Amino acid sequence: MYSQGLIGADGSTVEDEAFLEAFQKRIDAEQKIEPNDPMPEGYRRTLIRQISQHAHSEIVGMLPEGNWITRAPTLRRKAALLAKVQDEGGHGLYLYSAAETLGVSREELTDQLLTGAAKYSSIFNYPALTWADIGAIGWLVDGAAIMNQIALCRCSYGPYSRAMIRICKEESFHQRQGYEILLTLCRGTDEQKQLAQEAINRIWWPALMMFGPHDSESTHSDQSMHWKIKRFSNDSLRDKFVNATVPQADYLGLKVPDPNLKWNEEKQGYDYSDIDWDEFWRVVKGDGICNRDRMKARRKAHREGAWVREAALAFAEKRAAAAEAAKTAAE
Amino acid sequence: MVDKKSLFNYLLRLGDDQQILSQRLGEWCGHAPTLEEDLALANIALDLLGQARSLYTYAGEVEGLGRDEDQLAFLRYENDYVNALIVERPNGDFAHTITRQFFYSVFMDLLWNGLLKSSDETIRAIAAKAVKEVDYHVRHSAEWVIRLGQGTAESRERMVDALDEFAIYTGELFEMDALATEMAEAGVGVDLAALRPQWEAEVNNILTDAGLEMPKVNWMQTGGRSGEHTEHLGHILAELQYMQRTYPGMTW
Ligand SMILES: [Fe+2]
Ligand SMILES: [Fe+2]
Ligand SMILES: [Fe+2]
Numbered sequence: 001m002y003s004q005g006l007i008g009a010d011g012s013t014v015e016d017e018a019f020l021e022a023f024q025k026r027i028d029a030e031q032k033i034e035p036n037d038p039m040p041e042g043y044r045r046t047l048i049r050q051i052s053q054h055a056h057s058e059i060v061g062m063l064p065e066g067n068w069i070t071r072a073p074t075l076r077r078k079a080a081l082l083a084k085v086q087d088e089g090g091h092g093l094y095l096y097s098a099a100e101t102l103g104v105s106r107e108e109l110t111d112q113l114l115t116g117a118a119k120y121s122s123i124f125n126y127p128a129l130t131w132a133d134i135g136a137i138g139w140l141v142d143g144a145a146i147m148n149q150i151a152l153c154r155c156s157y158g159p160y161s162r163a164m165i166r167i168c169k170e171e172s173f174h175q176r177q178g179y180e181i182l183l184t185l186c187r188g189t190d191e192q193k194q195l196a197q198e199a200i201n202r203i204w205w206p207a208l209m210m211f212g213p214h215d216s217e218s219t220h221s222d223q224s225m226h227w228k229i230k231r232f233s234n235d236s237l238r239d240k241f242v243n244a245t246v247p248q249a250d251y252l253g254l255k256v257p258d259p260n261l262k263w264n265e266e267k268q269g270y271d272y273s274d275i276d277w278d279e280f281w282r283v284v285k286g287d288g289i290c291n292r293d294r295m296k297a298r299r300k301a302h303r304e305g306a307w308v309r310e311a312a313l314a315f316a317e318k319r320a321a322a323a324e325a326a327k328t329a330a331e
Numbered sequence: 332m333v334d335k336k337s338l339f340n341y342l343l344r345l346g347d348d349q350q351i352l353s354q355r356l357g358e359w360c361g362h363a364p365t366l367e368e369d370l371a372l373a374n375i376a377l378d379l380l381g382q383a384r385s386l387y388t389y390a391g392e393v394e395g396l397g398r399d400e401d402q403l404a405f406l407r408y409e410n411d412y413v414n415a416l417i418v419e420r421p422n423g424d425f426a427h428t429i430t431r432q433f434f435y436s437v438f439m440d441l442l443w444n445g446l447l448k449s450s451d452e453t454i455r456a457i458a459a460k461a462v463k464e465v466d467y468h469v470r471h472s473a474e475w476v477i478r479l480g481q482g483t484a485e486s487r488e489r490m491v492d493a494l495d496e497f498a499i500y501t502g503e504l505f506e507m508d509a510l511a512t513e514m515a516e517a518g519v520g521v522d523l524a525a526l527r528p529q530w531e532a533e534v535n536n537i538l539t540d541a542g543l544e545m546p547k548v549n550w551m552q553t554g555g556r557s558g559e560h561t562e563h564l565g566h567i568l569a570e571l572q573y574m575q576r577t578y579p580g581m582t583w
Contacts, residue, residue: 059361059366062360062361062369063361066360066361066362069357069358069360070354070357070358070570070571071570071571071573071574072574073574073575073578073583074401074405074583075350075380075383075384075387075400075401075404076384077583078357078380079377079380079381079384082357082360082373082376082377082380083373083377085360085361085373086360086369086370086373086374086377089361089366089369089370089373090370092366093366093367093370096366131574131583181583184582184583185583188581188582189578189581191578191581192578192581297361297362300362301361301362301363301364304364304424305363305364305365305368305425306364307483307485307486307489308364308365308368308425308479308486309364309365310482310483310485310486311478311479311482311483311485311486312478312482313482314481314482314483314486315477315478315481315482318481
């Protein structure tokens with residue numbers, strides 16, 4: 001997530017020139033913006049959108065991998081996967097807290113996810129079909145996330161930037177773990193190598209899509225770059241990811257599913273095919289193979305957990321009332 | 332001198348209990364009532380999985396046939412699993428999961444503390460780590476029992492239902508069959524029956540705080556320790572063993 005976090009963001013703003021100029025001056029001086037600082041409404045709105053969609057991505061992202069916890073092939077792999085999925089939940093929690101510093105509640109944000117008003121990274125609308133996919137998700141999906149998130153560590157909004165620094169450490173651990181799963185498969189039997197190749201075939205393009213639309217199509221990018229919410233363009237991060245990842249695929253002995261992939265000596269980077277943008281927008285808009293399943297799972301958990309949350313709330317209120325009564329009696 | 336075969340079987344009982352309950356808790360991941368509970372249940376599942384791994388690894392060493400943790404965890408027939416029935420029961424709703432965890436964790440708290448004095452050094456070491464973990468499991472589940480018992484009419488009703496479902500599986504935990512007796516007499520294990528009064532006292536304390544009570548039980552279900560399970564274990568193993576059975580003999 002990540003560059004897709006800006007999808008649907010509205011950076012329009014109503015403050016007067018002097019206010020905006022003073023704000024921009026702080027941004028240009030690389031000062032971090034903190035929760036109680038004055039900020040343009042458009043900046044606040046854009047950040048809420050970006051951070052909450054990032055948080056939703058962490059939460060929805062628990063589903064495809066969570067689906068493999070009960071089937072992990074060894075106890076060691078099961079423990080690592082369980083810990084990884086738990087980390088992602090922790091990232092979600094941490095990011096919701098960062099969003100809350102901007103004056104929204106987690107409940108509002110959750111509602112936006114469940115009604116479809118907010119999005120999450122389209123990568124999680126692709127299925128995790130085999131154990132090799134768990135490796136490929138760690139390697140490519142967490143890898144693409146890191147590329148974006150390292151860039152976000154220098155975001156102008158303090159709480160988000162600090163959340164990213166903490167999260168990046170865990171994401172790189174996830175990436176190495178995923179790569180190691182694939183390495184084991186690629187050194188294994190023919191069946192295992194085939195599983196690994198099929199996984200990269202499926203996940204390569206969706207991973208490249210995680211960087212979002214071309215810069216020329218990315219409507220909210222300019223304002224976000226100006227405000228240093230976002231510091232690198234979608235295409236430059238995608239290029240960086242491809243350049244870093246292709247040699248890793250070579251080392252595994254896996255073929256990147258792109259007939260046009262070629263080293264370009266002059267630009268010192270890879271040339272590669274264009275993304276299937278019809279597929280990209282189709283999946284973002286709700287017609288990927290897992291969109292409905294993912295939303296159904298989130299809504300079901302929310303609906304079936306309602307009585308638990310109500311009970312916890314009722315109990316907390318009873319406790320508070322009892323404590324209050326005890327205090328009054330003592331006075 | 333402790334009989335190797337008996338010690339092996341005893342370790343399998345302990346290992347299977349932790350593994351199967353961990354597997355059940357893993358099913359919750361991503362589907363819990365709150366994000367905080369997603370993390371908490373995963374946490375407990377991870378603790379139990381870690382305990383299971385130590386127990387299986389040691390069991391493999393004791394057996395001396397070269398079986399590792401995975402061969403013991405994944406590659407046995409259903410009636411060779413010797414976990415107590417309570418851990419294989421389905422998750423049900425959150426009240427069911429909490430009740431199962433509560434009954435079980437209070438028991439394991441007592442057992443691990445007893446095993447701190449085991450004559451077996453490895454078991455003592457495993458217990459030393461586990462007592463810290465199970466302390467949190469008890470606290471987490473007991474707090475929820477109270478919250479749900481006192482929360483709303485609905486949460487209370489669900490708790491009553493869950494207590495009714497799981498009470499009949501608690502007796503098995505304290506059974507002293509030939510193996511349990513042999514291990515207790517050798518100083519390796521603990522007299523489980525002797526733990527029961529304290530278990531009842533602790534459980535009743537919390538239930539009283541929750542405004543709940545232990546249902547009356549006519550008959551305690553049993554069978555897991557001799558490999559006779561409920562209908563649910565087979566389905567658990569179908570998932571658990573899926574990779575190892577589908578792709579036999581590979582390294583993952
Ligand atoms: Fe992420
Ligand atoms: Fe994450
Ligand atoms: Fe991650």
